[in-house]
Amino acid sequence: MKKTIAQLVLTGVMAVSMFALMPTQQAEAKNWTWKMYRLKFWLPNGMKVYKNNRYGFISRGRGVTVKIKPWKSRRTTSKRAAMYGYRTYTFMRRKRILLRKRIRSRNGMWRYLIVGTGRYRRQTVYFAVIGMAGKRSANNFYVRMWWKKWRHKWVLPRVGKIAKRLRAY
Secondary structure (H helix, E strand, O other): OHHHHHHHHHHHHHHHHHHHHHHHHHOOEEEEEEOOOOEEEEEEOOOEEEEEEOOEEEEEEOOEEEEEEEEEOOOOOHHHHHHHHHHOOOOOEEEEEEEEEEEEEEOOEEEEEEEEEEEEOOEEEEEEEEEEEEOOOOEEEEEEEEEEHHHHHHHHHHHHHHHHHOEEO
16 A cells, blocks of 8 residues: 555656646746747747847857857758868967757758867857758858857757758748
8 A cells, every 4th residue: 555655656756747847948948039030949048148230149148158150052952061160269279179960841942060179268168050951041150159168968869959940041
């Protein structure tokens, strides 16, 4: 009898905690649109927009900086756009690529993800560059993110989510 009551209480606690976590997971993120370039993307809550014009979109918060830049070139691929974003990351020294991955397309946009590490002011920092190229559009993008080592475990799963949820509309 005591075992069944304990099992029921444990099951009840697990169910309540599971339902209590659902709204916080949904409130953890916000969908954004960049109307000038007809781009939709996802960013974690707590990030503040510092720049939103035709030259770029910059958001900072929670130890992460996200920059989205348009790159007008019809002949580019997502890999070329990502490598361009990687090469133009000049504030970091001793850059090293840890991961390269091509991500499935949605709405005709291919994505290429590069994750790596480098040095900034004698500290280890991590970065991600996402290149996007559309077959039907001259608007291609590269997204650059960087964060310090102590935020790596929190940021890395969100980088994949950001890469998968980038799309043109």
